[in-house]
Amino acid sequence: MLEVQISSLTLQNPLILASGILGSYSSSLNRLSEHAGALVAKSVGIEEREGYRNPVVVNTPHGLLNAVGLSSPGAEKFALELENYRGDAKLIVSLFASNPDEFVEIARYFDMADAFELNLSCPHVKGLGLTVGNDPELVGDIVRRLKKETSRPIFAKISAFSSYIEVAKSAEEAGVDGVVAINTLKGMAIDIGSKKPILSNVSGGYSGEAVKPVAMKVVWDLYEELDIPIIASGGATSWKDVVEFMLAGASAVQIGSAFFYSYRIFYSLKESLKAYARKEKIRLEEIIGLAHKK
Amino acid sequence: MLEVQISSLTLQNPLILASGILGSYSSSLNRLSEHAGALVAKSVGIEEREGYRNPVVVNTPHGLLNAVGLSSPGAEKFALELENYRGDAKLIVSLFASNPDEFVEIARYFDMADAFELNLSCPHVKGLGLTVGNDPELVGDIVRRLKKETSRPIFAKISAFSSYIEVAKSAEEAGVDGVVAINTLKGMAIDIGSKKPILSNVSGGYSGEAVKPVAMKVVWDLYEELDIPIIASGGATSWKDVVEFMLAGASAVQIGSAFFYSYRIFYSLKESLKAYARKEKIRLEEIIGLAHKK
Amino acid sequence: MFSLKVDKIIKHSETVSTIFFNSKLRSYPGQFVMLNLFDYEEIPLSLSSPYSVTVKAVGTTTEALVRIRTGELVGIRGPFGKPFTPTNGKALLVAGGIGSAPLYYLHDYLKNLGAEVHVIFGGKTSADLIWKDRFESVELSTEDGSEGYEGTVIDLMRGKDLEGFDKIYICGPEGMLIAAYRILKERNLLSKAEFSLESYMKCGIGVCGTCVLKDGSRVCVEGPVFSGEELEDAFD
Amino acid sequence: MFSLKVDKIIKHSETVSTIFFNSKLRSYPGQFVMLNLFDYEEIPLSLSSPYSVTVKAVGTTTEALVRIRTGELVGIRGPFGKPFTPTNGKALLVAGGIGSAPLYYLHDYLKNLGAEVHVIFGGKTSADLIWKDRFESVELSTEDGSEGYEGTVIDLMRGKDLEGFDKIYICGPEGMLIAAYRILKERNLLSKAEFSLESYMKCGIGVCGTCVLKDGSRVCVEGPVFSGEELEDAFD
């Protein structure tokens, strides 16, 4: 009833763990796998990266701010960690790098991956993420190189702050299997008591419920322009948000900041979506893009 | 205690009414003028424009979505309306147009204006607003033409979705007297019952508390780059938000969507800011940009 | 916004219908909703009960709305606005034409509180006196004399011992509101009176500024119900 | 995040201080805050009372923190995490080193509920037995014998009639927790026991995944206090 198809992957339901949330260890991935369609691991680079000093994640009234700084144990070590993944949900490995060669090099470590997600959108690290993802040509090159290397699906995760239609089309032409939209928005907060920025990195990425309308617009626009599946990311918290994203054109929906509310959110979303599908007498897949119909 | 200076304007306090909020009639402007530093009238174009069909403004859990569509009675009629403005707060007239000549032509109607704000950032009307404001050269031209025409201060209102530093610098070089950041973000919402977009225009501008961290980041970045005053706009709701924006570098703060909460918000913000300044034993102006100090 | 299903419709006439929703709106009499008739416009409508609106066809959207079918969905924002202040004493309700809409709700609400409710209900012609039997104690008027007293509700008000009421509630077209305002001001009764106003609206939540009165009040938030005293600046 | 001012400091030793804030945190014993020492790092610290944290210098941030002055500001997020479950019966508190921090708060809280509270408090040497007189009924141990029983809190636990307690609360370094866990498991007492765990933390609110245990539990949300039974998957 909840099954969705994304390129060659069949997901038991459209719920996907967003990268960077609880995805650094197999122990949490295993725990989350029962009720999710897929899990994206924390973005990994070729070398170990420390990330920024704490505080790197803070809660604001309407969403989260984070500047983790793409901390990563590096490809080799992280691949060892993910060897212990035992779940049923598809495992998607998120990669960050600054050029096509490096993306290919990292991907080689991850035999256990069912698919790859390219982080072209992290807004708070110079030379990586959004810096790469802002360049439609470079994005096309990266996708082409990776497609030659692996037969597994590749998803490009893009930012609302880029010329996202151009970037997505370039990725589509290069053969990408799906687009993930969006990553966090650029944002910051200042503590008025100490008169200082709260994040150690001053600014960071803004996620959570507050960004949902922005993500919705990007998903909507991409659905009008692309033929490949779109995966929504940004603010989804309740089953209604999942339905709303699917109506806008998403084939699946990532859940990230909402883990602030509950560790069992996949379970409760799944059950609510079942109830919704039953009430509407549909397979959930049928609602994808329905709000575009005149 | 709360006085701030923005170019040649002295404001009794840093609170400014944002354009498009309660600024279509002198009756509401007069009512709001007592406790505000300045009021920006609803953006006006040369000709009458109907705007979009209702719904054009809807409330979402964390902010407002609007696609009013720059409805306007046109310069001539609106100038007659603003003749009835009797308030003490400075009156800033917001202009939208697609080229330098038209900006100049509209400005000529508004003798009663203490300053002009250029709407280079409305995200939901093709050919106007953001379409113009995305082009740093065009922005420079507009500012230069207007500066020749009038000695009154000119503020450029820019979008977070543009290359805002480039645009702001181009405006600064052309002689602009201040930059207003930001306008609304692009956003949308879908009603899952009817499976349709809620706004008649499908998508619109996202404002209110949810966008504050995004606006904060833009104000912060501009303060690092510019020498002219910055006016913040985006999500300010409580006196703490006003202080936070000033610490980030804003000389004044616009209030828009927060009128959803109270018509008397200028009064309560003003009183709270007085209490803050008294407690901190400062003139409010002293905190501008303070969070940048190491 | 959320959407409600149309559960039941009463077609009072060619041009007026009451439309019942499939669920109750937590509201008070005098409040309104922004009702979005999909593919048409979103318009302000007073609640005529916690479950319903009563609409008169006057233009594109309202014409389509009075012909809506059960089972269809409408978008709802609200309820919004300041409601009537209730009384459990003697109440006079004065309705002009479709101005009766919020007063049906108020009528039942006051009855429930134990108030003694009397209604004056007028229109141009007898066809305007929609759903008149919903009011228990009602005096009717028509300008053409086709039903009840020949004249206006204002004429009927003039002949009444208005001082005898604890509260006077008025809803109708602007001209009628102003005339009623004048009478009540003359008799020094503004403090007992509440007026429900209409005005062109967009947001319904106090930000767009479309609905402001001469004194700067927003009909959608400070109103649509105003006390007689609050209107001194707007009407005088 | 908000900031609090340091109101008072007790310097227990060169390396341990209790830092009191100028306002009370609505909290329960066992909860922690993310404390941001500006220009250093934000670190997790248990509340040692609704007003305070008790910190041991072990690295850059904690070394700077024990030397903070009154009047300085610190950033606070929280309180976060699952607190201890209280009892008003017989309680045994077992503290190893700076693991005593949350137990000061718990001690007072349980006393207030009328519980009978006994404490076992141990360290490597007598200098680790910080603020020991804050506990009313306490047995001490040091590994070097410089104060109290020569040995560990685990040795003291072994000699105790643990069955006689309604609740056993344990906080200390990981090795000690595991040893205590084993004893309690042997004696079938895990259902009465609660352990306060530490782990490297970043967000403190359950999203970053830095603090997860072997079974996937997040120390910052499902913990830091876990019941003995909850730890079967993580410790065995």
Ligand SMILES: Cc1cc2nc3c(=O)[nH]c(=O)nc-3n(C[C@H](O)[C@H](O)[C@H](O)COP(=O)(O)OP(=O)(O)OC[C@H]3O[C@@H](n4cnc5c(N)ncnc54)[C@H](O)[C@@H]3O)c2cc1C
């Ligand atoms: C607070 C409030 C409560 C209302 N309650 C009711 C009610 O219970 N029943 C009812 O039948 N009508 C009610 N109205 C009036 C109703 O909103 C208008 O009749 C409706 O908006 C007209 O829409 P239309 O597209 O059919 O007409 P249009 O074709 O747009 O115009 C027809 C006429 O209606 C007027 N009008 C148009 N739009 C509006 C608008 N948004 N607000 C006010 N007048 C407008 C125009 O000036 C014109 O005279 C209420 C209005 C307000 C402000």
Ligand SMILES: Cc1cc2nc3c(=O)[nH]c(=O)nc-3n(C[C@H](O)[C@H](O)[C@H](O)COP(=O)(O)OP(=O)(O)OC[C@H]3O[C@@H](n4cnc5c(N)ncnc54)[C@H](O)[C@@H]3O)c2cc1C
């Ligand atoms: C829930 C919880 C409650 C705690 N309560 C207290 C308390 O009440 N009093 C107290 O003194 N300490 C407490 N700690 C431990 C305290 O957080 C660390 O001592 C502190 O983070 C070390 O920071 P540093 O920069 O001084 O040390 P570093 O220079 O960063 O490292 C020194 C040592 O501390 C460890 N460490 C570093 N960062 C952390 C971290 N974020 N979490 C855990 N260990 C870390 C390192 O592994 C290393 O062994 C608690 C930890 C947790 C998770």
Ligand SMILES: Cc1cc2nc3c(=O)[nH]c(=O)nc-3n(C[C@H](O)[C@H](O)[C@H](O)COP(=O)(O)O)c2cc1C
């Ligand atoms: C703490 C944190 C860490 C994140 N790390 C990554 C990351 O490593 N790679 C990535 O592509 N996105 C990362 N993101 C972005 C999320 O995957 C997601 O796209 C974003 O948070 C919006 O979705 P949400 O509102 O559901 O959280 C991170 C987000 C948060 C809050």
Ligand SMILES: Cc1cc2nc3c(=O)[nH]c(=O)nc-3n(C[C@H](O)[C@H](O)[C@H](O)COP(=O)(O)O)c2cc1C
């Ligand atoms: C209903 C509405 C209408 C608006 N109209 C205009 C406009 O005409 N011109 C303009 O420059 N900005 C317009 N804006 C943007 C606001 O001026 C403001 O920049 C934005 O809403 C962010 O601030 P806020 O969060 O305080 O509302 C409008 C916003 C809203 C909500």
Ligand code: FES
């Ligand atoms: S309708 Fe927008 S302010 Fe009243």
Ligand code: FES
């Ligand atoms: S510290 Fe981030 S999940 Fe626990």
